[in-house]
Amino acid sequence: MYVSRFRTLMLVTTAIGIAGSAFADEPAPTPSTDYEEIIVYGSDKVGLIETTPRDSLFGIDKPLTETPRAATFISDQTLLRYGIEEVDDLMAIAPGSFTASYFGVKGSVNLRGTIAETYYRGFKRIENRGTYQTPLAAAESIEILRGPPTALFGAGKVGGFLNISPRSGRDANGQIKTRTTGNIEVTTGSYDKFNLGGNLTLPVEIGNIVGAVNIYAEYENSGSFYKGVHPEHKLLQMASDFDLNDTTTLAVGALIYNSSGYIQTPGWNRLTQDLVDTGTYITGRDTTIKDTNGDGRIAPNEIGSSLIAGYFGTKPNPNARFTLDEGVGTAKLDRRTVMVSDADFSETDTKTFYADLSKKIGDSTRLRVQGFYDQLKNQRFVSYGFPAWYEARIFELRGSADFALDLPAIGLESKHVVGMSYRDYNGFRKESFNSGYVALDRRDLTYGATATDIFADPFSMPSLGWDNDIKSTWNDIGAFLMSDMTFGGLVNVMLGARYDWYKLDSTDRGKSTGSSILTAATSGGDFTWNASVSLKTGTGLIPYFTYAKSSAIEGSQAGDVSPGLISNGQWLSDSDLIEGGVKFDLFNSTLVGALSAYRQNRTRLSTFDRVVGTTGKGVELEARWLVNDNISLTFAGNHQKTIIEGPDTAFTYISPEAMGIDGKYVYGGTYAVYNFATSPAGFPGSYELRSIPKTTFSLYGTYISEPMEWGQAGATIGVMHVSTTATRQANAVVFPSYELVNASAFVSFGQNQVTLNVNNLFDKHYFQPAVDTYVNLAALPGRGREFRLTYKRTF
Structure with missing residues (x-):
């Protein structure tokens, strides 16, 4: 229904646009150029400096150097020269973007200590918390905004x-x-890296209509640094842009993505400080539990009672099913060996469509109608005991008008955007935690997967059913206003506000609800607003201050809202931000950047539909310097602290070290606390989230030669520093700080270009902490030295 609805929207939009051009009875006014031109005097060969103001973040043409928000612009040229392929790599250029391991799949980036949302052409996509790897190669540019989305983009x-x-x-x-x-x-x-990609742009003329179609396609079929992981994906992106007449434009496009092999892995289990420091792993297997039917995995009837035992502050008695009884000892663990099995899989399909019709009226007014559709299908199984099945669809329609209003009598120059939006969600989320039979540490990584550490799942055994089986629908009708006002050419004020009215309906038929079906429905609305003020000093320094208050839906990995959250009134949560800083644009726009400080309060959805409050504060510095026509430097750094607001009553797995027990008596099962705040392994009040480093920074330098008779060459080298991180429990495992050096070089000759990228040049050993439930039990060893060699032919 959604696809057909979107196709109808695209056809209607195209028809209206062509009709508008056909019936235009007089020449259109000359397009307005009422923005300040940005002139860059240095030679920007890496795409570091904006060349024109952009409206992709705020709907209003405004240079980032004058925008009173912490924002980063990344061009496709920067992505290429810095070797950025995955969202985790964005730390090379964007402050505060260190991302912990979402089970090894690079789906979403973390910003300021919390998971960030992903947008496509200004529309929010369905949640992607490690579901599939977000493709970046199809991007012309990427913008990162630290803080809430603008009123134009919707509630967030x-x-x-x-x-x-x-x-x-x-x-x-x-x-x-x-x-x-x-x-x-x-x-x-x-590691058998193979990627084939191509890009084609075709100009189009249909009568008086001129346009161009861009097609990008990509195929990846590679191995991985991690043994047993073989990612494969196919991507097709099409973008069509048309000038229907002098005042009317149309854009229509699609992104189709299919992937397999991006399987989730927690990395190394049986986590101890000795394992982190020396690579010494505790080996051994429990043979008490048997695969009695020989199907290659264990089911609840073969396991008996739960493999999860509660820890209440006293040392537990020995349990034969938890005790390792074969091959017990120690071994050095290879960094490439992580928790995977042949039974693991992850299959993803996404389909994204958009249409954008714009009409200029006079010199200063534009009417715009936009449509967006996003679809996600994913099935996955992680053999330690987590199967999931997600299907979701989003449709959004947005109408807006932007106009200028100048009042010379009071020295006011202003631009405004006003409009309405409608967003509709329909999807389901099926997940199982094997009803208490998950035991991450059962598998001996030195021995490999066995039938007694691969757990049964509803895909191979439908009679098991799903713990969560949630069907959710919701819609959001919103109205928004944005204003950018400059008084006397000196003081700039940006205001944004929107009101959203939601209607939700959700049903859970999973086993975790008991014998009943849990259903909940509600409706309600809330305001979101932000206000910023900045001062144009004329010196190249622009101090600014921002306050924002936001309200947004608590969506899960599939974008759904569980009936439990609706019933207890936690489906809509508030967040706020105070931010101040100074933007700088110096030396004829060859040195640009920003220094900012912030404090934010927000929530995040944790395991088992728990809403956790966090408070974060920090300082960020971003600088880009065109030293001369050949050399450029960038710096991106932050110092932050994120606090989990207590008391944290979460269910949390804990390691044997937290209980003072030798791991060989525990690893056949697992222990957990049912209230982290009251456990001696936890904290009674608020505590610091140490899986996010306090300090990170990156420093990169690039040299690119002048064009010569034979061609051109260049090289980039950079270092990224990450301070210490740790697990969450009181007796935490600490991961040491580290520095990674990345390098690339290219040579162009004629229509050919060869690029060499080397990541982790000095093969540094490091770790990425896990997230959420398993943060105390596992960590992902960082990838060692890797290289890529790319040949490109242009025509």
């Missing part, structure tokens, strides 16, 4: 978001591309 939490602007049929100045261009590239590298 503070913390931040990533907005992907896809390749299109327009150039950097917004003009339709008039030449047929393209390229094809192939990449090979470490």
Whole structure:
């Protein structure tokens, strides 16, 4: 129904646009150029500096150097030269973007200590918390906004978001591309790396209508640093842009993505400080539990009672099913060996469509209608005992008008955007935690997966059923206003506000509800607003201050809202932000950046539908310097602290070290506390989230030669520093600080280009902490030295 509805929208939008051009009876006014032109005097060969103001974040043309919010612009050229392929790599260029391991799958980036949302052309996509790897190669640019989304984008939490602007049929100045261009590239590298991609732009003329179509396609079929992981994906992106007449534009596009092999892994289990410090792993297997029917996995009837035991402050008695009784000892663990099995899988399909019709009226007014559709299908199984099945669809329709209003009598120059939006969600989420039979430490990684540490799942045994089986629908009708006002050419005020009215309906038929079906429905609304003020000093320094208050839905991994959250009134949560700083644009726009400080309060949805409050505060510095025509430098750093607001009553797995027990008596099962705040393994009040480092920074330098008779060459080298991190329990395992050095070099000759990227140049050993439930039991060893060699041919 949603696809057909969106196709109808695209056809209607196209028809209206073409009709508008056909019936235009007089020449259109010359397009307005009422924004300040940005002139860059240095030679920006890496795409570090904005060349024109952008409206992709706020709907209003405004340079980031004058925008009173912490924001980062990343061009496709920067992605290429810095070797950025995954969201975790964004730490090389964006402050505060260190991301802990979401079971090894790079789905969403963390910003300011909390998971960020992902947008596509200004529309929020369905949640992706490690479901599939977010593709970046199809992007023309990426914008990162730290703080809540703008009123135009819809309701969202503070913390931040990533907005992907896809390749299109327009150039950097917004003009339709008039030449047929393209390229094809192939990449090979470490661990059977293979990627084939191609990009094609075709100009189009239909009568008086001019346009261009951009098509990007990519195929990946590779091995991995981690043994047993073989990622494969196929991607097709199409973007069509048309000038229907001098005042009317149309954009229509799609992104189709299919992946397999991006299986989730917690990394190393049986986590101890000795394992982190020396790589010494406790070996051994429990043989008490048998695979009696020989199907290659264990089911509840073969296990008996739960493999999870409660810890209440006293040392537990020995349990034969928890005790390792074969192959007990120690061994050095290879960093490439992580928890995977042949039974693990993850299959994902996403489909994304958009349409955008824009009409200019006079010199200063624009009407705009936009449509967006996003679909996610994912089935996965992680053999330690977590199967999941997600299907979700989002449809959003947005109408807006933007206009300028200048009042010279009082020295006011202003731009405004006003509009309404409708967003509709329909989806389901099925998950199982094997009803208490999950035991992450049962598997001996030195021995490999066995039938007695691969747990049964509803895919292979439908009679097991699902612990959570949630069907959820909701819609959101919103109205928004944004204003950008400058008084006397000196003081700038930006205001944004929106009101959202929600209607929700959710049903859970899973086993965790008992014999009954849990159903809940509700409706309600709330305001979101932000206010910023900045001062144009004329010195290249622009101090600013921002306050924002936001209200947003507590969605899960599939974007659904559980009936439990609706019943207890936690489906809508508030967050707020105080931020101040100074933007700088110095030396004829060759040194730009920002220094900012913030304090934010927000919530996050944790395991078992628990809403956890967090308070974060920090300082960030971002600087980009074009030293001369050949050399550029960038710095991105932050110092932060994120506090979990107590008391934290969560169910939490804990390690044997927290109980003072030798692991060989525990690893056949697992222990947990049912209230983290009252347990000696936890904290009675608020505590620091140590899986996010206090300090991170990156320093990168690039040299690119002048064009010569034979071609051009260049190189980039950078270092990223991450301070110590730790698990969550009181007797925490500490992961040491580290520095990673990445390098790349390229040479271009004629229509050919060869690029070499080397990540972790000095093969540094490091760890990424796990998240949520298993943070005390596992960590992902960082990838060692890897290289990629890419050949590209343009035409």
